[in-house]
Amino acid sequence: MKRFALLATMAMAVTPPAWAAPEDPIAAVDAQEERTTRVAKQLWDWAELGYLELRSTNLLQSELRSEGFTITEGVAGIPTAFVAEWGQGGPVIGVLAEYDALPGISQSTSATREIMDDKPAGHACGHNLFAAGSLTAAIAIKNWLEATGTPGRIRLYGTPAEEGGSGKVYMARAGLFDDVDVALHWHAADRNSAAARTSLANRSAKFRFKGISAHAAGAPERGRSALDGVEAMNMMVNMMREHTSMDTRIHYVVTKGGAAPNVIPDFAESFYYVRHSDADEVRTLWNRLEDTARGAAIGTGTEVEWEIIHGNNPLLVNETLAKVMDAKLRQVGGVTYTPEEREWAAQISKSLGEGAKPLDSAEAIQPYGKSLGYGSTDVGDVSWATPTVGVRTATWVPGTSAHSWQAVAASGHSIGAKGAQVAAKALTLMAIELYSRPDLRSAARAEFDASRGEDYVYRSLLGDRDPPLDYRK
Incomplete structure (x- = not known):
């Protein structure tokens, strides 16, 4: 046959x-x-x-x-x-x-x-x-x-x-x-x-950490660095890489990290991509990524939220x-x-x-x-x-x-x-x-x-979000 x-x-x-x-x-x-x-x-x-x-x-x-x-x-x-x-x-x-x-x-x-x-x-x-x-x-x-x-x-x-x-x-x-x-x-x-x-399935998001600004030398104890949150997340994700399958690809850039070294930044942002040949595996990896963001925020005394930017099957x-x-x-x-x-x-x-x-x-x-x-x-x-x-x-x-x-x-x-x-x-x-x-x-x-397959139901990796018409502005 x-x-x-x-x-x-x-x-x-x-x-x-x-x-x-x-x-x-x-x-x-x-x-x-x-x-x-x-x-x-x-x-x-x-x-x-x-x-x-x-x-x-x-x-x-x-x-x-x-x-x-x-x-x-x-x-x-x-x-x-x-x-x-x-x-x-x-x-x-x-x-x-x-x-x-x-x-x-x-x-x-x-x-x-x-x-x-x-x-x-x-x-x-x-x-x-x-x-x-x-x-x-x-x-x-x-x-x-x-x-x-x-x-x-x-x-x-x-x-x-x-x-x-x-x-x-x-x-x-x-x-x-x-x-x-x-x-x-x-x-x-x-x-x-x-x-x-x-091709690889892909999902991306911007992770935004919020801290407390203060004088980095005069009153560091009053501050909570949003950049520390970004860096802590990056470190945990880099440790996570070893424990992912061969087809996994994870990339990031720090898009905002503060303006001056002597000011503890109260806002910092990173932009992440996660890819894999299987869309369900991207979803699993993404859950782990979100956990690193939460852990980074807890460990640095900051707050974090994220926005899904794009996702492809x-x-x-x-x-x-x-x-x-x-x-x-x-x-x-x-x-x-x-x-x-x-x-x-x-x-x-x-x-x-x-x-x-x-x-x-x-x-x-x-x-x-x-x-x-x-x-x-x-x-x-x-x-x-x-x-x-x-x-x-x-x-x-x-x-x-x-x-x-x-x-x-x-x-x-x-x-x-x-x-x-x-x-x-x-x-x-x-x-x-x-x-x-x-x-x-x-x-x-x-x-x-x-x-x-008979039971297939289309699922977007974007969820129900609206098009990010300003993502390039």
């Missing part, structure tokens, strides 16, 4: 498309290259932070309206979130778009380190490319539906604040993906891959879809540099040190397989609401790490736009396959239902 199921799944990945489009979908995406490049560069220039992406979301909505999409703005209580839709009936295919930048990582498109003083934020995770590529794909899919008269709807989901704001989680919690047959997404990367890659892999996406990516091919781009990429590569990889690998498609990614994404919550599949493309110079200045530079360069075009083509071909093949949709849904 397992052998039959494997053969059936492989057949889905190699069966020729059942549709006969009046135009070449890849050529249709090529025709939109100017739009992809223009939108990607504009979003890169703005580099707006999570939940503050007003100009970015307005630009995307304007482009979609001009193509006949109907826009629903401000969904899930988030001003910069939206849903754009074209078509009627079903099936419904959703394409995700992200567009928030990261703070504190400014960089020009120079191949050497060059901070831009007027731009404190940067697209170090390529979300400007994510949005532009998804926009192009959604429009190409809409044009194919219209030209062929194929029934169905295409939606583009404008999803803000992926970087620590969990925009998609609030959208999933609001049920915005419940009637979607399949959700498609992609991400900037240093390689081309459609591997079945899962892990990506639920759908191999039925991933194998077909892999075939589509191979049909498209990778990223080919011009001589000028290759020269620029070679300079970037020198800055990567031992992490550098051959430039020609940007043209290759990585072998298909299953893997665990140690990052986290709010796409995870979408993947528990509907069958979801993604792809990564070589928008960055091979060997580039996300959240680096090299990633910012490439995300604003023509190399980045080329990678976005590759993604748009793969997403378009995948959507056409899904519209044309009810058997594929059914198989994906069957795997999805089996993976979730």
Whole structure:
């Protein structure tokens, strides 16, 4: 039985498309290259932070309206979130778009380190490319539906604040993906891959300690240091690390610790992340983290409270879809540099040190397989609401790490736009396959239902809190 199921799944990945489009979908995406490049560069220039992406979301909505999409703005209580839709009936295919930048990582498109003083934020995770590529794909899919008269709807989901704001989680919690047959997404990367890659569940919070201020030399006995509370918690968490499983990741920063050494601080704050491949284990670890905060407060004579900032479930892999996406990516091919781009990429590569990889690998498609990614994404919550599949493309110079200045530079360069075009083509071909093949949709849904289990009930790691619209202010 397992052998039959494997053969059936492989057949889905190699069966020729059942549709006969009046135009070449890849050529249709090529025709939109100017739009992809223009939108990607504009979003890169703005580099707006999570939940503050007003100009970015307005630009995307304007482009979609001009193509006949109907826009629903401000969904899930988030001003910069939206849903754009074209078509009627079903099936419904959703394409995700992200567009928030990261703070504190400014960089020009120079191949050497060059901070831009007027731009404190940067697209170090390529979300400007994510949005532009998804926009192009959604429009190409809409044009194919219209030209062929194929029934169905295409939606583009404008999803803000992926970087620590969990925009998609609030959208999933609001049920915005419940009637979607399949959700498609992609991400900037240093390689081309459609591997079945899962991620870590994640929860974060700011822990705020309150003490009593006093003169640190003249009356120390009257004070209770809030910073002592933060440091005591950090010490206990660092001791806790040894007694956690291998997939556990715990990170923190001290965001506020006082202003002067001779004033005992009456307020201090730390920001914690807890990650694990299993969402329930994150919940267990989180209970232990809260205990360290309580213990630190008791031991230092301070008070503590905390605010959950974001939380994501892990990506639920759908191999039925991933194998077909892999075939589509191979049909498209990778990223080919011009001589000028290759020269620029070679300079970037020198800055990567031992992490550098051959430039020609940007043209290759990585072998298909299953893997665990140690990052986290709010796409995870979408993947528990509907069958979801993604792809990564070589928008960055091979060997580039996300959240680096090299990633910012490439995300604003023509190399980045080329990678976005590759993604748009793969997403378009995948959507056409899904519209044309009810058997594929059914198989994906069957795997999805089996993976979730009969008794599955969606639980957000955010609880019932409202979106933290000011978390980047």
